[in-house]
Amino acid sequence: MKYIDEYRDAKAALALIKKIKSxxxxxxxxxxxxxGQTHTILKYxxxxxxxxxxxxxxxxxCPVCVTPLELIDKAITIASFKDVIFTSYGDxxxxxxxKLDLINVKANGGDVRMVYSPLDALKIAEVNKDKKVVFFSxxxxxxAPPNAMAVxxxxxxxxxxxxxxxxxxxxxxxxxxxxxxxESRIQAFLAAGHVCTVMGYSEYIPISKKxxxxxxxxxxxxxxxxxxxxxxxxxxxxxxxxxxxxxSRAVRLEGNPNAKKLLxxxxxxxxxxxxxxxxxxxxxxxxxxKYSTFDAEKIFNVEYITKEESPLCIxxxxxxxxxxxxxxxxxxxxxxxxxxxxxxxxxxxxxxxAYYHYHK
Amino acid sequence: MEQNKQYSVNDYSCPLPITDxxxxxxxxxxxxxxSHRLIEKMFLSQFDNELLNLQHDGSVFExxxxxxxxxxxxYVVQPIFFPGGDIGExxxxxxxxxxxxxxxxxxxxxxxxxxxEGFPLEDLWRITLSMKRAGERTxxxxxxxxxxxxxxxxxxxxxxxxSGIGKVYPGIEISPKNSRPGDVIIISGxxxxxxxxxxxxxxxxxxxxxxxxxxxxxxxxxxAMLKVSNxxxxxxxxxxxxxxxxxxxxxxxxxxxxxxxxxAIPISExxxxxxxxxxxxxxxxANEGKMIALVEKQDAEKILRIMxxxxxxxxxxxxxxxxxxxxxxxxxxxxxxxxxxxxxISGEQLPRIC
Numbered sequence: 001m002k003y004i005d006e007y008r009d010a011k012a013a014l015a016l017i018k019k020i021k022s023x024x025x026x027x028x029x030x031x032x033x034x035x036g037q038t039h040t041i042l043k044y045x046x047x048x049x050x051x052x053x054x055x056x057x058x059x060x061x062c063p064v065c066v067t068p069l070e071l072i073d074k075a076i077t078i079a080s081f082k083d084v085i086f087t088s089y090g091d092x093x094x095x096x097x098x099k100l101d102l103i104n105v106k107a108n109g110g111d112v113r114m115v116y117s118p119l120d121a122l123k124i125a126e127v128n129k130d131k132k133v134v135f136f137s138x139x140x141x142x143x144a145p146p147n148a149m150a151v152x153x154x155x156x157x158x159x160x161x162x163x164x165x166x167x168x169x170x171x172x173x174x175x176x177x178x179x180x181x182x183e184s185r186i187q188a189f190l191a192a193g194h195v196c197t198v199m200g201y202s203e204y205i206p207i208s209k210k211x212x213x214x215x216x217x218x219x220x221x222x223x224x225x226x227x228x229x230x231x232x233x234x235x236x237x238x239x240x241x242x243x244x245x246x247x248s249r250a251v252r253l254e255g256n257p258n259a260k261k262l263l264x265x266x267x268x269x270x271x272x273x274x275x276x277x278x279x280x281x282x283x284x285x286x287x288x289x290k291y292s293t294f295d296a297e298k299i300f301n302v303e304y305i306t307k308e309e310s311p312l313c314i315x316x317x318x319x320x321x322x323x324x325x326x327x328x329x330x331x332x333x334x335x336x337x338x339x340x341x342x343x344x345x346x347x348x349x350x351x352x353x354a355y356y357h358y359h360k
Numbered sequence: 361m362e363q364n365k366q367y368s369v370n371d372y373s374c375p376l377p378i379t380d381x382x383x384x385x386x387x388x389x390x391x392x393x394x395s396h397r398l399i400e401k402m403f404l405s406q407f408d409n410e411l412l413n414l415q416h417d418g419s420v421f422e423x424x425x426x427x428x429x430x431x432x433x434x435y436v437v438q439p440i441f442f443p444g445g446d447i448g449e450x451x452x453x454x455x456x457x458x459x460x461x462x463x464x465x466x467x468x469x470x471x472x473x474x475x476x477e478g479f480p481l482e483d484l485w486r487i488t489l490s491m492k493r494a495g496e497r498t499x500x501x502x503x504x505x506x507x508x509x510x511x512x513x514x515x516x517x518x519x520x521x522x523s524g525i526g527k528v529y530p531g532i533e534i535s536p537k538n539s540r541p542g543d544v545i546i547i548s549g550x551x552x553x554x555x556x557x558x559x560x561x562x563x564x565x566x567x568x569x570x571x572x573x574x575x576x577x578x579x580x581x582x583x584a585m586l587k588v589s590n591x592x593x594x595x596x597x598x599x600x601x602x603x604x605x606x607x608x609x610x611x612x613x614x615x616x617x618x619x620x621x622x623x624a625i626p627i628s629e630x631x632x633x634x635x636x637x638x639x640x641x642x643x644x645x646a647n648e649g650k651m652i653a654l655v656e657k658q659d660a661e662k663i664l665r666i667m668x669x670x671x672x673x674x675x676x677x678x679x680x681x682x683x684x685x686x687x688x689x690x691x692x693x694x695x696x697x698x699x700x701x702x703x704x705i706s707g708e709q710l711p712r713i714c
Contacts, residue, residue: 001632013696045698107383116638222696338393358700 003249007221008044016226017049024233027053029185031178031321032228033171034192035062036220038351042358044222054233057185057321058351060174060277061192063139063167064091065319065343065350068273070307071167072097075136076105078165078300085111085128087121088136094346098307118150118164125154125162134296137164142194144168144285145259148266151287151294163296166287169272171195172203173283179211183322188232190218190225193247198263200255204243212241219247266291275343276316315342318351325352332356391601391646392705415613416535417458417596420528427528429464431455434521440487442561444553444572447520448487450648452494453577454599455524460579461595461651463534463586464526466498471505471522476515487518498577500524529586538593539614543682544660546653548581548667549574549675550626551603555645556634571630576649581672588666591656598652601705604643606652607690608704618690620680620702644705654682 006012032038038058041047047056060066076097079086086102093102093114106112111131115121118135125133137147147164154162171192178184191204196217208215214235218228228246235242245251263285272284287295297303317323325331325344335341337353344350387394404413411419418431433454440447452469459466471491475484495502553574560571578597585592594614598606603625611618627642635642649672655663660678667673680692690702 001629001636004632004636008695010696043700044694044696045700046696049696049698103385103387104381104383107381107385222694336393338387357703 004221007219007223009223012223013044013049013226016223016230020054020226020230020233021051023230023237024051024054025237027055028187028233028236029055029057030188030190030229030232031057031059031186032190032218032225033059033061033175034190034194034220035065035350035354036194037061037190037192037218037225039354039358040220040222040225042354045358046222046225050229054229056229058318058324058354059178059189059321060274060319061140061171062344062350063143063169064095064346065315066169066274066277067092067095067138067167067343068275068307069098070273070305071165072101073099073307074297074302074305075165076100076102077302077305078134078296079105079110079112080108081132081300083130083132084300085113085124085131085133086136087113087115087124087133089116089138090114091346092136092138094340095343096340096346118147119153122150122153122157122159122162125159126157129161131161132299133162134300135162135164136167138167140169140171140192140195141199141263142192142197144267145198145256145262148262151266151291152262154294155291160293163294163299164287165296166267166285168267168285169274170269170283170285171199172207173280174274174277175204175215176207176211177277177280177283178320179207179213181320183320186213186321188214188236189216190228190232191215191243193217193219193224193251196245196247196251196255198256198259200253200260201243201245201251202253208241208243214241215243217243217245217247217251219250274319276319315344315352318344325355326359328352390705391599391605395601396704414535414537415609417461418464418524418526420462420464429459429462429526429528430523431458431462432521432523433458434519436516436519437558438516439558439561440483440517442573443557443570445575445648446487446490447518448489448491449494450573450575451520451522452491452498452500453575453648455522456494456498456500456577456579457597457648457651459524459526460577460582461534461597462526462528463532463582463592463595464528465583466500466524466526466579468503469495469500469522469524471502471520473505473507474515474519474521475507475509476517477509477512479517484518487520494577498579529583531590532586532592534592534595536594536596536610536613539610539616539654539682540593541616541682541684542657543593543654544657544678545607545618545620545680545682546655546660546664546667546676547603547626547679548578548651548653548673549649550628550631551598551647551650552627552631552635552640552642552645554599554648555602555640556631556638556642558646559638559640560634571628571634574647574649576672578649578651578672581651581667581670584666584670585653585663589655589659589663591659592653592663593656594652594654596652598647598650600646602642602644602646603652604641604690604702605705607702610652610654611690612688614682615687617683617686617688618680619683619693620690621693622695623693624677624679626675626677640709643702644709657681
């Protein structure tokens with residue numbers, strides 16, 4: 001496959017590993033933000049190829065994992081209504097809420113459907129006018145533009161039976177929250193390449209300066225990740241702290257202006273709860289007032305639902321990169337993909353699932 | 361930890377568990393860990409006998425000095441017509457393949473139809489003709505059957521069950537338990553085509569591709585292979601759950617380790633690309649016309665040559681070997697040279713968000 005195979009090439013990967021080994025004199029703790037990157041690291045066994053003085057920690061970049069319990073409970077409540085068709089990306093279906101998951105709701109007779117795009121949910125709304133069609137709008141800045149577009153389209157087509165349950169989260173505030181934490185031991189970040197295709201990377205420049213931390217915008221294939229690590233290591237060795245773009249084949253400094261404009265017009269930036277981390281200021285999207293008739297939280301009156309996570313939860317520490325999944329006593333014993341105790345075990349991008357499937 | 365201890369929520373350090381479902385969920389039929397657990401706890405424990413407990417694709421037994429294989433399978437594929445085939449062809453080929461995997465030449469088939477009220481007879485006719493053609497191709501006769509109709513809304517258009525009986529080739533001993541360290545693992549062609557074709561045709565996915573289902577009877581290929589070697593220890597068709605699940609099942613039932621090489625596994629560019637987009641790992645995607653054979657090393661090249669010369673196995677390749685280390689585990693050498701575990705899938709593969 002063009003533009004993929006080149007980045008999975010053994011020779012290129014081995015050359016980079018050699019270079020990393022000869023460059024890394026000091027020890028370095030590097031966090032990859034995105035769950036997709038975590039999966040590549042585990043799937044290709046990258047950690048075992050790296051020198052021992054480089055530690056990778058896995059960041060909170062899996063939207064499924066960081067969606068708070070109460071939002072899952074809201075989704076489950078809405079999906080259980082008789083006149084609702086609840087649509088969602090596949091990997092949200094298995095995330096446990098406080099009692100059930102969406103798969104349970106389906107087995108109990110709820111109309112829960114997996115879709116690949118919010119526009120598919122719009123189509124369902126168009127042919128099921130007697131039902132209320134709700135789309136679980138989850139993701140980082142990457143999936144926010146198509147979801148915003150679905151709302152704009154629904155308004156244009158006058159589909160008043162369509163709404164979204166908005167759970168969008170933003171990456172830069174999370175990076176800042178992690179860096180400002182006293183427990184943080186992260187020395188460099190690999191930023192999520194796909195988020196940056198939409199948003200660009202200018203917003204990372206002040207963060208990198210303020211916290212004196214290199215940030216490398218990085219892609220998702222093994223050679224991408226290794227290049228990202230090398231760039232981060234080079235900066236750390238030279239005591240630099242810059243924002244570099246490894247993923248230049250997809251990312252520009254300014255990002256995608258059309259998508260960004262759509263986001264500004266559709267969403268307000270609000271404080272948002274992250275599973276296992278807590279509320280991060282100005283870290284999520286909510287539909288603007290002019291689109292409030294498409295806001296499922298308002299339509300179904302579920303704004304009152306709150307749920308506190310267990311204070312014992314190690315999922316939070318995993319998401320913050322403080323612990324590895326293997327540090328959890330439930331890992332592989334009580335917590336498995338088919339019986340997940342926490343969201344990072346559910347999602348294909350979750351750190352715990354990645355460790356479960358690929359780690360020897 | 362002690363068995364049977366009741367754990368309270370406070371014993372866990374993660375959010376509230378859903379440890380078990382009290383109703384059937386789709387993943388119970390996905391061919392992964394949940395399916396296996398259901399079968400073990402519910403059925404094997406109660407139907408318990410030495411033939412069933414072997415858990416092969418079918419059972420082999422002796423009548424009057426001759427050995428026969430018997431198997432059954434139900435087909436609920438949606439959509440019923442898909443690129444490269446339909447539910448009828450699948451229902452014949454699938455059961456034929458289960459017999460072939462026992463080292464048997466298929467002879468007779470039974471067919472049970474469950475039809476939903478309102479199902480167009482024209483579609484049923486298409487399916488019937490397709491079953492007839494598939495039967496002729498495999499030289500199997502449909503000798504008994506049953507038809508039931510359920511109320512509209514109580515079924516999904518058409519479900520088909522087929523059972524098959526076949527005669528085991530003399531001197532052939534095929535069983536997942538027979539594999540041993542040193543065996544070479546051969547796959548008969550490119551993987552993951554059926555699953556991707558079905559996904560592409562599924563309503564609402566809007567995913568267009570030229571990928572066709574690989575549905576194919578494997579009995580002709582198997583017959584050619586068994587003619588040149590009696591050193592074939594295991595044959596399996598990696599249907600739901602894909603190559604990864606099948607290899608895990610073999611590793612676990614034979615108590616051996618399996619090592620495969622990612623770069624050696626045949627897969628088309630189209631399927632690879634579709635899996636990239638959908639977020640699927642092709643190792644877990646269903647096949648309907650492929651087989652995995654574990655054969656003795658000394659015969660491996662000979663068997664591979666026969667397979668490659670056969671139209672049903674032209675893309676056959678050696679993808680790995682059986683080892684005595686890491687028992688019950690499948691390990692893969694990745695494209696960049698590291699090793700990683702290939703696990704059994706737990707439920708269904710769920711397409712990812714981004």
